[in-house]
Amino acid sequence: MARQHRPSDQRRLRTMTALACALVIVAPACDATSTPSTEAEAQVEAGRVLFTTEGCVRCHGAEGQGIVGPRLNQGSVLRTFPRCGDQLRWVSLGSAGWERDVGPSYGATAKPVQGGMPTFGSRLSEDQLTQVVTYTRTVFGGANAEDVVADCG
Numbered sequence: 001m002a003r004q005h006r007p008s009d010q011r012r013l014r015t016m017t018a019l020a021c022a023l024v025i026v027a028p029a030c031d032a033t034s035t036p037s038t039e040a041e042a043q044v045e046a047g048r049v050l051f052t053t054e055g056c057v058r059c060h061g062a063e064g065q066g067i068v069g070p071r072l073n074q075g076s077v078l079r080t081f082p083r084c085g086d087q088l089r090w091v092s093l094g095s096a097g098w099e100r101d102v103g104p105s106y107g108a109t110a111k112p113v114q115g116g117m118p119t120f121g122s123r124l125s126e127d128q129l130t131q132v133v134t135y136t137r138t139v140f141g142g143a144n145a146e147d148v149v150a151d152c153g
């Protein structure tokens with residue numbers, strides 16, 4: 001018969017797990033149970049959820065690899081939008097709004113607006129826009145989360 005853990009055993013186990021997590025800097029096993037420790041991480045996590053619930057994932061892919069929308073990973077999104085503010089404006093306006101309010105091309109690389117990117121400014125709050133943009137710049141773009149939050153804020 002399997003031995004039941006006594007409460008003291010469980011406490012010791014928890015303490016040991018906490019210690020192991022503290023000692024191992026990058027520990028995937030610990031990530032699952034830990035809550036975001038900094039404001040920047042919290043922003044990235046909230047953005048990760050929005051990227052799926054708002055459907056960005058359908059057009060840009062779970063890895064930001066691009067589907068009907070262009071790729072966002074491999075530094076691409078940072079090349080198009082070196083400054084966060086421009087990317088916030090783009091996601092807020094979408095293709096049609098950008099073309100109407102800004103012009104026929106977008107980003108530092110002056111990409112021609114081809115259409116198909118929806119408007120999110122009427123669906124998402126400023127905070128949510130910042131979160132999803134922070135997520136793409138950090139996780140797909142590879143930028144430092146703290147720097148991104150400072151730039152996007």
Ligand code: HEC
Nearest residue numbers: 054055056059068069070077080095113114115116117132
């Ligand atoms: C229905 C498909 C679709 C959805 C949903 C969508 N996008 Fe897009 N996205 C596009 C297309 C298409 C483009 C290119 C638009 C153009 O050329 O006018 C684009 C362009 C972009 C770009 C510019 C990238 C570059 O380097 O050119 C960013 C950033 C972006 N989308 C972010 C997002 C985010 C964030 C979301 C969710 C909040 C989202 N998109 C949802 C289709 C989509």
